[in-house]
Amino acid sequence: MVGIASCGVYLPRYRLDRALLYQAVASWLNPAAFLPGERTVANWDEDSLTMGVEAARDCLGEDREGVGAVYFATTTPPYAERMNAAILATALDLGEGVKTADFTGSPSAGMRALLSALREAEGGRRVLVVASDCRMGRAGSLQEAMYGDAAAAVLVGEERLARVEGFLTLSQDFPDYWRVEGEAFTRSWEDRWIREEGYFRFLRSSVEGLLKKHGLSPGQISRLALPPLFPRDQPRLAKELGFSEAQVQPSLFEQVGNAGAAHSLLLLAAALEETEPGGRVVVAGYGAGSDSLLLTVTGRGERKVERSLRRRKELDSYEKYLAWRGMMPAEKGMRGEEVAPTSLSLSWRERRAILALVGSRCRACGTPQYPPQRVCVACGGTELEPYRFSERRGRIFSYTEDMLAFSVDRPAIYGMVDFEGGGRFWFDFTDCGAGELRVGAPVRMSFRRKYTDPVRGIVAYFWKAVPEVKDGD
């Protein structure tokens, strides 16, 4: 049987206090519908794919060998046509010949991708499953408050973290939430119907069915990870299934929100982090039915979920959130409206440089350089080999906060970065604000949207530098 080799998570830095949201839209909301806590908010240059790349990097580290397939699960793919999983595999520099597939259509996409990966991995190849979502609700809608943006990744292969004991899928066309082609916001049927006929029924059948199949009782399970619906539903369901409060994996609804396709994988990562080796974990997913998975923990990994929760900065304005998501026709200025064409043949030819931040290193003098050069910048040598900068840390050589340059979130902050081990280039900076930078401060690289070209339907991706600030401590 196959196992879970590693997990990765990514939460965007920003959080929106639901109280702030209600303050902005309270005039047309029923206070009875108010939800507690905060939700994660992707930065304006993030989407499901960029967050997915970050979760995948967190999962793989420098270990990129032998990944035979990449599955990307999301209900919010940036590209409807052009394989998102293939962009992701290129960004990770996994090499040619990796099998890629997109899973979409429902928040269950994350679990369905994982279960498919388990089958795929039986043939002996490592499969990377990345689930990510960045869903939107209309201003003042229940979905807007419920949803959170997040990504999680699972590397299926060796039993380093857990052994897979079995799984189960119940598939149903259940129209709780839906969205037709071309729409940005989901619609929903009555929440009471969703809860009783959908969430409770499907998850109960799924978890009970899995336990029965393996001849296990709730008492033999260390952790039960169920996705959230409304705050009280997950604990109630667990109790009805015969689990105690201590066995229930917290749903993260009040810290993250409902992360759609990513949620079950996020809870899977959290459950593995918090369970002693030898313990059994049940993870269930909800959406278009339910999927459930039984694992035995074999090893302890890093506390990635906890670390991601600590990296947080409160968004002080709901209007800013609207502008980031393009929900408000904010002024861009003529400078911002000018979008030069993107050459896709160039982008394809240079895909390792652009999407994977691969530069070159001189075989004669060893100097790393970005972008890749044909002639060495240090010694003039002409023999250079590929050199990946994406996982290299760097330091700020210089920077500025530019009020003239267009940015969705002014000032545009950018600067020059010196990489550890050599190499220097200039990049946009992100996940930081005015007054937060200083010369010499450490940065890490992050895969982001460089720009979008609405006229030609192009989302262009590149890497930006993220200053390593200590949040939430």
Added chain:
Amino acid sequence: MGIRDKVAIVGMGCTRFGERWDAGYEDLIVEAFQEALEDAGVEKEEIEMAWLGTCFDEVSAGKSALPLSVSLKLPFIPVTRVENFCATGSEALRAACYAVASGACEVALALGVEKLKDIGYGGLPEFGSAMGSRNRILFPNVTAPGAFAMMAVRYFDTYGLNPERGKEVLAKISVKSHRNGAKNPKAHLRREIRVEDVLKAPIIAWPLGLYDCCGVSDGAAAAIVVRAERARDYREDPVYVKAMQVATSSGEELLHRWDGCHVETTVRAARRAYQEAGVQDPRRELDLLEVHDCFSITELVTYEDLGISPRGRAAEDVEAGFFELDGEIPCQPDGGLKCFGHPIGASGLRMVYEIYKQLQGKAGPRQLRDPRLGLTHNLGGFPAMSVVSISLFGLDRG
């Protein structure tokens, strides 16, 4: 090697710079050209070759040399357009000088023009793919003030200036240029400012504020060059070209190694220009400077890069008034880019225009006392990736 004393300028023209809502590129070209022609006392038909310098071609004149030849109805002579970022104007002059020095022709025209104020928003036109299609993805969303602001951040950090102190030094540079520009009828911004005005102006790109940045304007400037030995046939006071040097980045600064608080191409071009002109000690031998003060920080590091102020200590010269109109080496006697604004293709020739007038003693209320040797410094691109043109001009033929 070089062209020292082989070529002379016998006529120059320069339009009023500014937001010339009244004028298109054709009007600007004709205005600068007519003045140069009258100044040289030559006929249009005597011009054998011409070079046009213009940079943001798509927003003003269009590509190729046709805008010049068609605007002036030049009689089917060879005309070529040159472009080298903000050093474009100097390149037009260099080409004309090389043509005359080589013997390819006797009389050549260099004209630089830029009509920037038809784009509809402030600042230079959005770069788009102007830096290359690949760089359009790889480069940050950089603007000119941002690119130079990074040098100010680095300079402050390297030499231990806190931002308040650093900004105050930079402010004094802008105050000086405004004082000079106020005396110049062709300048765009003609009013004096105080250090407090500079310090409290809105930030454009940290740490540079509004008054640390040059304006954006329209303008044109032109020069007519001839062989040095024939120069006195045209006028009593021709101005001789002593040196013309260009240095272009190799990529080393942006990709590999550089301290971030100087411009390497200025250092290299200056070294070669001094050699060509036979200058041993620029601090003692130069009489005036027209440098590329696109931003106050650029002027500060240029003092050092030209070998006039010691490294990290240009602030001392600024505060001693070394570069003021009545100082040892006046810098930007005409007001500089700071007050003229920066119609890209024209700026390099506008700098030469001031040197030319000063050497001839025709600079009006800005006139310096008996200057003999002047330098222009024209910088294209960004500090991390640049083209610098440095030229020296003298009144005496050696």
